Amino acid sequence: MDYLVLALILLGVLVLGTAGLVVPRLRRRPAPPEQVRAPEQPQPPTTAVEERPTEVVVPPVDVAPTAEPTAPPAEQAAPPVEQAAPPVEVVVPTEVEVPQRPVLEKPEPTAGRLVRLRARLSRSQNVFGKGLLGLLSRDRLDEDVWEEIEDSLITADVGIDATREIVDRLRDRTRVLGTRTAAELRTLLATELVTALDPELDRSLRTAPKDGAPAVALVVGVNGAGKTTTCGKIARVLVADGRSVVLGAADTFRAAAADQLATWAGRVGAEVVRGPEAADPASVAFDAVRRGIDLGVDTVLIDTAGRLQNKIGLMDELGKVKRVVEKHGPVDETLLVLDATTGQNGLEQARVFTEVVDVTGVVLTKLDGTAKGGIVIAVQRKLGIPVKLVGLGEGPDDLAPFDPAQFVDALLGTEPLGSDA
Incomplete structure (x- = not known):
């Protein structure tokens, strides 16, 4: 009976001893990943790995590397917010400055305006200048020519009565004076047209104030x-x-x-x-x-x-x-x-x-x-x-x-x- 108890005790010691040898080896298997991170640690313990392997699995050092890269982006994101503010401050003054008082214009003097704008009468010049002067410059002024002159004046809206008066005066003066040169004909025609416009009429604008009233x-x-x-x-x-x-x-x-x-x-x-x-x-x-x-x-x-x-x-x-x-x-x-x-x-x-x-x-x-x-x-x-x-x-x-x-x-x-x- 004593031998049986002694055998059981020895068997238990062997089991515990074997378990003591196997368990540390099983616990030592996660060590290789931790040995990869070991270079990041300032003091990598080699002996402590066998005694307390679980303390190395979740070190506070593992949090630090992930926390440190996230901090700089937060610091870098701030400047764009500060840089976006100035454009808003620039837009406000430009909107305020948009309504500006119009610059007053200084109208062109009226004296001599008609002379400066004479080229604008080009269409009428074709009737009076080229048309009438061309007819009057012909070698022979017969009835057909005078009828053409009348037609030109009527087409230019001179009016029938005014046209007849102008043509009659032209016929008399060309016959009496014997006018033939282009310069003389132009002067003669100009005189008759000016006379038809009655230069004695008052063309002034009555725009001056009187008796203190406009x-x-x-x-x-x-x-x-x-x-x-x-x-x-x-x-x-x-x-x-x-x-x-x-x-x-x-x-x-x-x-x-x-x-x-x-x-x-x-x-x-x-x-x-x-x-x-x-x-x-x-x-x-x-x-x-x-x-x-x-x-x-x-x-x-x-x-x-x-x-x-x-x-x-x-x-x-x-x-x-x-x-x-x-x-x-x-x-x-x-x-x-x-x-x-x-x-x-x-x-x-x-x-x-x-x-x-x-x-x-x-x-x-x-x-x-x-x-x-x-x-x-x-x-x-x-x-x-x-x-x-x-x-x-x-x-x-x-x-x-x-x-x-x-x-x-x-x-x-x-x-x-x-x-x-």
Whole structure:
């Protein structure tokens, strides 16, 4: 029995001893991965690996390498946020500086404008210069030639009565004087055309203040004649001649008319009096004159709504505008804007407007786009109304005071034609 117990004890000791040898070897197998990380450790223990292998598996050193690479990106991400702020600060001042006061323009002087714009009459020059001078320069001026001359003048809208008078005078003078050279023919034709334009008519614009009150100019015309644009150009003519101006936007039926007039006025520093859309035009015109009196300006320029001359109600309304304005004093100028390309139709327009508002002068626009420059003669001969301003282009300073001699000189061209006669 004692031997049996002793054998069991020895067997237990052997089992425990064997287990003691096997277990450390099994625990020692994770050591190779830890030995790979060992170079990162400042003091890699070689002996401790066998005694306490589990303490090496999760060292705090393993957290440090992963924590250290994440810190620099956080520090590098900060600068882009700080760099994004300056562009926002730059945008704000630029938005504030966008609305700037427009720079006032200095209109071109009116003296000599017609001479500078003479090239714009090229289409009419073909009729008067090349056409008429070429006919007059022929070796023999028979009835057929004189009929051609008449046709040329009528085609240019000179008018039948004015054409016959011009041709009769030309025939008499060429027969009596025996004029044959190109230079003499040009001078002869120029004299007759200037005479037909009646150079004695008063073409000055009455825009000077009187008795402490501003002069009042009313601008009228049919639809599509370019009246509001012309009104803005007239304001530039007055400013160029040293006048201070207030504009009245009495065209209350066309929504863009007041804005268009305000744009023109803003370029020269003039003030615009306007009312709500569809307001009474006479009321706006009255307020404009009163504002001009308060400011002490030289001229009040009133733009009225375009209207057809055969619309009785609209023409009566135009008469009302004039009567209301005259409560401040008489209207000094009533300027009728005519489109030169309408030809003889402009004569009927002028006649009706004259009966309603007593037109004192004509502004003839778009002369640069037509060969019918003779309409200037027809308007004056038919109605006795002087042409005071002519439009020769779309530029802001392409409106010129009308001078008969300069106009005829431009029509006939720089040099006499037909010198081969």
